[in-house]
Amino acid sequence: MYKGYLIDLDGTIYRGSEPIPAGRRFVEQLQARQIPFLFLTNNTTKTPETVANRLTNEFSIHVDPETVYTATLATIDYMNDAAKGKKVFVIGEPGLIDPILAAGYVWDAENPDYVVVGLDTDVTYEKFVTATLAIQKGATFIGTNPDKNIPTERGLLPGAGSVIAMVEASTQQKAIYIGKPEAIIMDKAVEILNMKKSEVLMVGDNYTTDILAGINNGIDSLLVLSGFTQKEDIPTLPVPPTYLVDSLDEWSFNEV
CATH class of the missing domain: 3.40.50.1000 (HAD superfamily/HAD-like)
Incomplete structure (x- = not known):
């Protein structure tokens, strides 16, 4: 079917x-x-290779990384299609930042073409300041996914959507959501x-x-x-x- x-x-x-x-x-x-x-x-904190390895090692599900499509990869595909430029500032973890840079994007905190915001467990006020100022200058504002919470054994913790909401509030702009x-x-x-x-x-x-x-x-x-x-x-x-x-x-x- x-x-x-x-x-x-x-x-x-x-x-x-x-x-x-x-x-x-x-x-x-x-x-x-x-x-x-x-x-x-x-989930933008893990690469497809990490996800595939986890499926194999922890759950005996044997798949190739090519079978995993993350919000990180979708974000890169979106930026490639938009073709606005190659300068980027990211609030996120290595699973988001590293693939974006590996795809040919260059870190620029002052005048990026894109500001990408995802889950970042080490987010700081200064990161919010940098993102806010860049978006105010005209950078395209991308949110990796709208999940306000992530379920854990501790309860529902803040997710990417909560981090993105902070930048939406400070810029008074709505993010382009990917996930x-x-x-x-x-x-x-x-x-x-x-x-x-x-x-x-x-x-x-x-x-x-x-x-x-x-x-x-x-x-x-x-x-x-x-x-x-x-x-x-x-x-x-x-x-x-x-x-x-x-x-x-x-x-x-x-x-x-």
């Missing part, structure tokens, strides 16, 4: 450091049937699969990111109740997902 799959990671394939066995079996089914897929993540549920990352992911949106299924556990990424962008969605969104939330969802399962083991693959 679907020629390609876009798959969330945390809450869908694993929960933190806890494996979700049905998630591993789901990926193995895709591999056995030779159905193309991309892991689609808003799920925005169109930018979804359009690029479908383009990478070289398919039509009607041929692709978005799979995830979080209604507000994964499922709305499908709903808002004309892509069918499969909500699995193994992570963020709970069964009691279903009656209150404004638009239901295309499919709903308690476990990915319930999904029935149709031959392509």
